[in-house]
Structure formats: C-alpha cells, structure tokens
Amino acid sequence: MSVLVWAEHDNAALKDATLSAVSAALQLGEVHVLVAGSGVGGVAEAASRIAGVAKVLVGDDAAYEHGLPENIAPLVAGLMGGYDAFVAPATTTGKNIAPRVAALLDVAQISDILSVEGPKSFTRPIYAGNAIATVESSDAKLVITARGTAFAKAAADGGSAAIESIATTGDAGLSSFVGAEIAKSERPELTSAKVIVSGGRALKDAETFAATILPLADKLGAAVGASRAAVDAGYVPNDYQVGQTGKIVAPQVYVAVGISGAIQHLAGMKDSKTIIAINKDEDAPIFQVADIGLVADLFTAVPELTGKL
Numbered sequence: 456m457s458v459l460v461w462a463e464h465d466n467a468a469l470k471d472a473t474l475s476a477v478s479a480a481l482q483l484g485e486v487h488v489l490v491a492g493s494g495v496g497g498v499a500e501a502a503s504r505i506a507g508v509a510k511v512l513v514g515d516d517a518a519y520e521h522g523l524p525e526n527i528a529p530l531v532a533g534l535m536g537g538y539d540a541f542v543a544p545a546t547t548t549g550k551n552i553a554p555r556v557a558a559l560l561d562v563a564q565i566s567d568i569l570s571v572e573g574p575k576s577f578t579r580p581i582y583a584g585n586a587i588a589t590v591e592s593s594d595a596k597l598v599i600t601a602r603g604t605a606f607a608k609a610a611a612d613g614g615s616a617a618i619e620s621i622a623t624t625g626d627a628g629l630s631s632f633v634g635a636e637i638a639k640s641e642r643p644e645l646t647s648a649k650v651i652v653s654g655g656r657a658l659k660d661a662e663t664f665a666a667t668i669l670p671l672a673d674k675l676g677a678a679v680g681a682s683r684a685a686v687d688a689g690y691v692p693n694d695y696q697v698g699q700t701g702k703i704v705a706p707q708v709y710v711a712v713g714i715s716g717a718i719q720h721l722a723g724m725k726d727s728k729t730i731i732a733i734n735k736d737e738d739a740p741i742f743q744v745a746d747i748g749l750v751a752d753l754f755t756a757v758p759e760l761t762g763k764l
C-alpha cells in the first residue's frame with residue numbers, strides 16, 4: 456500500500472505531530488511525505504531525514520504559506536491517484552485538511568485512529584473515549600487522521616528520502632488569509648510537553664490563575680493547560696483547553712488543579728502516565744483517574760508545593 460502523509464510545519468520547522476502520523480502510516484505501507492508551504496526547503500530536508508520515509512514531495516507555493524485547507528486539499532486530492540491512503544495528524548490543521556480531501560475523493564474519513572489493525576481496519580475512540588470502536592473501511596482510498604498520543608514518534612533522523620518538487624494547484628480562491636495572533640511562549644507546547652499543569656474553574660480569574668498555576672509550571676518546566684470552564688471564563692486563551700473539544704494530551708505527568716474531572720475533560724488527558732489531582736472535594740471524579748490525589752484547598756496546597764520544589 457502507498458501512503459501519503461501531510462507534513463505539519465510552520466514553513467521553517469517540521470512539527471512533531473508529523474512524526475506520529477508517519478509511524479501510523481508506516482504500519483500501512485510505503486510512506487511519502489507531502490510538504491506544502493512557502494519557502495519550505497528546510498522543512499523538506501527535515502522530512503527527508505525521518506526514518507522510514509521513502510520520498511518527500513514538495514509543493515512550494517505562496518498559496519500554501521498559511522496552511523489554508525481550501526488550497527491544500529485540492530493539491531492532496533490531485534496526488535491521490537498515485538496513493539491508496541492519506542494520513543494527517545489529528546491536529547487542528549490536520550483535522551481541517553483531511554475532511555476536505557475525503558469529500559473531494561468522495562470517501563468516508565476515518566478520524567482519530569488509535570491503532571492499525573489491518574490494511575483497512577482501525578481502532579478509534581467513540582463516546583468521548585469511553586469506548587473504542589474497531590472500524591473497517593470499504594472505500595477504495597483511505598483518508599485518515601491519526602491521534603498523536605497513540606503512535607510513537609518516528610525517529611527524526613536516520614532516513615535519506617529523495618526530495619521531489621511537484622506542480623502546485625495555487626489559490627483555490629475560496630478563502631484568504633487575514634491574520635494570525637500567535638501567543639509567544641517559552642513554555643513547551645501543550646501536545647508535546649512531558650509535564651502539564653492544568654487549572655480549572657476554581658482558579659477564580661485570569662490573575663489568580665496566572666499567580667497560582669504559572670509558578671508551579673515554571674518550577675516543573677511544564678506546559679500550561681486548562682479546563683473548558685477556565686477557558687470559557689476567560690482565565691486563559693482557548694488554545695490552552697484540554698479535552699474532548701480541546702487538545703488531546705498524554706504527558707508523563709499531568710497535574711490537575713481545581714478541575715472536577717468531567718468526562719469531556721478526562722477525554723483529553725486520561726492517557727497521561729501519572730495524573731496528580733488537587734481538589735478540595737474528595738468526591739470529585741478526577742480522583743477516579745488520579746494516580747496521586749491531594750484533597751486540599753489549592754490556594755494553600757499549590758503555593759506550598761511550589762515553594763518546596
């Protein structure tokens with residue numbers, strides 16, 4: 456089986472999510488990676504070094520600079536004559552591109568796969584991760600998004616794939632880039648962080664959230680996450696949200712502070728290796744998934760913990 460993987464990048468560097476998508480794709484067959492962007496020579500070089508990748512296709516065009524899915528999906532669909540499957544990481548951008556590719560190919564997308572069970576058979580979470588479905592595609596071509604936390608990252612070095620320039624499809628004229636407000640942070644990225652400290656509604660407001668959670672995160676070198684309640688209340692921007700409608704994370708350590716553990720939050724973090732919960736309610740559902748639970752007032756416990764670290 457020949458598989459095309461869409462590479463996630465910012466035109467300068469390849470994102471780690473690509474490596475997990477490559478691992479998923481390698482279980483299906485020969486893997487080619489598509490680097491679509493503007494001025495992406497360096498990204499293509501990096502993609503060619505991923506272990507196991509046979510070829511890198513480079514679509515270099517100003518129309519792809521901002522990753523507009525309306526422009527990238529036709530490029531992918533046009534290439535799919537030569538491939539049996541398309542795999543994108545189940546990230547915000549991957550989830551924006553893949554359904555458009557599936558629609559253009561008139562096939563059903565297989566979303567958020569957790570494992571490859573056979574050439575056309577996969578597992579994927581349903582009911583917010585409370586059940587795992589095994590699904591089999593009857594389509595001639597597969598369009599798949601792969602959950603990053605479910606596949607080990609392919610080695611970023613060791614490969615020496617050929618790099619080939621391809622004809623681009625240009626601007627589809629359906630959308631235009633207006634602007635991006637990108638928060639700059641010295642902290643690790645949420646989806647690839649080894650340690651995450653997350654805060655919930657109990658943090659009261661933006662100032663209290665920052666004053667309580669950030670010093671602990673700094674001590675642990677951690678990324679900062681939040682529950683939807685904390686995001687909706689404006690304590691932090693919505694790209695901090697962990698959960699069913701936020702980011703799916705599986706760090707080595709996840710510290711949940713003042714988070715009740717609603718099923719939609721658990722859907723995003725319950726695969727974390729060690730879960731530490733701080734909550735003043737001993738019956739909070741978060742304690743059912745926590746490896747270490749501290750029943751305490753967070754406004755006492757967190758500064759004390761931060762001070763002792």
Ligand SMILES: Cc1cc2nc3c(=O)[nH]c(=O)nc-3n(C[C@H](O)[C@H](O)[C@H](O)COP(=O)(O)OP(=O)(O)OC[C@H]3O[C@@H](n4cnc5c(N)ncnc54)[C@H](O)[C@@H]3O)c2cc1C
Binds near residue numbers: 716
């Ligand atoms: C379709 C849908 C999708 C959703 N997607 C998401 C999602 O992606 N992510 C997500 O997080 N939620 C999501 N939700 C919302 C979810 O159902 C919960 O409402 C939300 O997770 C609750 O956030 P919380 O735990 O911060 O707040 P609460 O449930 O209000 O919990 C606050 C907790 O803080 C504790 N607490 C209060 N004061 C203190 C203190 N001083 N010290 C210690 N502990 C204290 C309380 O005991 C309580 O357990 C979704 C809901 C729906 C319907």
